[in-house]
Amino acid sequence: xxxxxxxxxxxxxxxxxxxxxxxxxxxxxxxxxxxxxxxxxxxxxxxxxxxxxxxxxxxxxxxxxxxxxxxxxxxxxxxxxxxxxxxxxxxxxxxxxxxxxxxxxxxxxxxxxxxxxxxxxxxxxxxxxxxxxxxxxxxxxxxxxxxxxxxxxxxxxxxxxx
Numbered sequence: 001x002x003x004x005x006x007x008x009x010x011x012x013x014x015x016x017x018x019x020x021x022x023x024x025x026x027x028x029x030x031x032x033x034x035x036x037x038x039x040x041x042x043x044x045x046x047x048x049x050x051x052x053x054x055x056x057x058x059x060x061x062x063x064x065x066x067x068x069x070x071x072x073x074x075x076x077x078x079x080x081x082x083x084x085x086x087x088x089x090x091x092x093x094x095x096x097x098x099x100x101x102x103x104x105x106x107x108x109x110x111x112x113x114x115x116x117x118x119x120x121x122x123x124x125x126x127x128x129x130x131x132x133x134x135x136x137x138x139x140x141x142x143x144x145x146x147x148x149x150x151x152x153x154x155x156x157x158x159x160x161x162x
Contacts, residue, residue: 034162040095046087050076066158082157098132100158110149114139121149
């Protein structure tokens with residue numbers, strides 16, 4: 001499942017500049033990459049370089065999508081998305097809320113507890129994004145639009161050491 005859309009730089013330039021001017025800077029201190037962050041806006045640009053002068057590669061329309069921060073350059077972060085696509089995002093659009101995305105081609109099982117024998121609650125579609133809770137024994141607590149349960153850690157992107 002793709003989380004981005006191809007666009008021309010001219011189509012979103014004024015929107016991107018307005019969002020950059022109005023979005024507050026992340027209050028978290030810089031960490032040493034790699035580390036996880038998530039998209040904190042409904043629309044986020046991925047650029048080919050670390051600056052507004054660089055072209056827009058993709059526009060994401062997926063608040064809370066987890067991304068892996070790989071490098072830092074001033075207020076820009078070189079990130080990787082769940083599909084393995086890499087590019088630059090301004091820090092203003094990245095938040096510290098821990099999220100995870102269901103990976104794989106088949107639905108993931110969400111269970112009432114952290115084991116295969118716990119009751120099956122839902123089957124979660126690949127690409128679904130939720131708020132990440134604690135992980136242990138190969139399972140993570142996940143909240144997808146108030147549907148809370150446990151998903152096998154190996155079915156989630158955005159967990160563990162980046």
